[in-house]
Amino acid sequence: MINRRTLISLVTAATVLGSTGIAFAADKPYIAFICKGFQHQFWQAVKSGTEQAAKKFNVDVTFEGPDGEGAVDRQLDMLSAALAKHPAAIAIAAIDSQATVPLLQRAKDAGIKVIAFDSGVASDIPLTTASTDNLASAALAADKMAEKIGGEGKIAIVSFDQTSQTGIERRDGFVNQIKAKYPKIKIVDIQYGGGDHLQSAEITKTMLLAHPDLKGIFGTNEGAAIGVAIGKKEAHSNIVVIGYDSGAEQIADVKDGTIAGAITQNPVGIGFESVKAAVDAVNGKSLPKHIDTGFYWYDKTNIDDPKIAADLYN
Template sequence: MRTLKGIMCRGGVVGAPQAGPAARPSGQRQHRGQRPRVSRHPRRPWIVSALAALTTGAALTLGLTGCAGLGERVSGSNGRMDIAVVAKGYASPFWAAVKAGTMAAGQDLGVNVTFSGPDTESDVVRQVDQINLAHVQHPDAFVFAALDSSASVIALQQFVDSGIPVIAFDSGVPGSDIPVSTVATDNRAAAAEAAKHMAELLGGEGKVAVLAQSSTSVTGTDRRDGFIGWLAANAPGVDVVDVQYNDSDQAKAEQQAAAILQAHPDLAGMFATDDDGAVAAAQTVRRTERDVQVIGFDSGAVQIGLIRKGVMAGAVTQNPYQMGYIAVEKAVAAAKGEEVEPEIDSGFYWYDATNLDDPDIQKAVYD
């Protein structure tokens, strides 16, 4: 019989049994040589077993209902396969589009899908808690986008030990063979495309800055390195003078953009590696009335509006809906024991005011 060791919640463990003998009330002790007091009404073994079962069941119920972030299920327990998804975020337009893709895949494939993520993309601790919660649910497969790849490895190992396949999406887990497949944009190639357009806009020379969403997420570092690397190899006249990290916090990114503009009065361009940074950069440039080319990443409604108005030059967009859909699709295949591709490129597009209404672009944007 398996022992309930506890259910991990934020700030501790629910349902963990207490080790050691029961403690005596404060102020009482058993004197040497004194016989231990025996109850005149000993519990029958079957009563003890029944109470233990009730206690264990109650602890399990409280553990599951008392933990936040378990996500939203397509349908209840109905004998269908269960796929748990933990993303980097929950409420932003990008993650809302990813969620829509995962839920659509669940409906089409006839499986239950749960979707959760931290409130902010800097809350690594919260995301690790959500990984642990997902493992407690013992899904048939687990789909995961890492905020901090190295911080997640220990928690992810639980799924491997339990025989549950892991599908990574958006960000992989470098140096680890835990994910059986990774569904993601080729972020280096996408950022290189942004760098190419920046160099063309600047005529091959000028100072630029980078507003990156993260220094720990593979997504953020690959976009940073893809942009800087392409310029170094192909446009040596374009000089990257500053790189700042904003944790996908638009207010923080606006402060950074303002500081960069003040520190570099001759700045010619800004590249932001996500939607929050792009909107922050463009709005700061517009507010300060500076002549700076802004290129972004992703395609939220505000960013698209700024591109239509000419405040931003353009952006690279992923296909978040498709990414979420494919990730669940591959999770179902892996749970069935089918072979899945280790790397799946979900694609990207460059868009600006000239091609924004093209059918292919409209399928990828998520405004």
């Protein structure tokens, strides 16, 4: 019995020691990326952007994020572990715009260059912020919605969360644009599905029952948009769905018309530009305060356009 257990401990120890091989060469500059959530396809696309840039600029990059979006304290743990590795630069997509500030101050004091990506930090420590203009992109979604439903009628929003900067800005960008430009359009309901496909689908079906004359729904991220599309299909409805982000399922829905079209950010570009900015910062170059990584409207007609296709991820 003891032997078996000793064996287990030895195997564990060997595994741990074996992983030493993963430790990287020390001569290249090292940049630590901390994102908001690890599993989402969006972050994987950002990650692939960082990997492309790492090759191009000959730097080492690691990319991490809490398992579930929203885990502010887990992100702080990741940030402090990254600091202990003495990176040349740290890039952060802060879940909470204030919570990371003390640790980022520590990084700055230690001479580590700090870059923000995707979401801003409420401080002037980050040398730059590489992100999508969520307000402007959601406003574009509102324009497209108005166009598709003919400028009047009832619409609704299925959002992914009500707490993150991104969630708030996408909702408000859309709502404000509708209020300002389309007085005949009424937003009758805003619900939050946690970015979960099924939950967003259920919300959609309930909305369709509650408002039989609903003309359109805006799904504010990948999970929300796919969920709205599922709800639309299950309820055999023909409302206009406007999506956000991409992913294999959403692309298929746009192609077959279930989703009228969607806004895509440029996640690969966010990753790439952040690495580039970090490298510039390490080399002592000055950076603009904000790097707009861009956004595009895509629908059936331009989905295969190479310029758009490059920003869509599966």
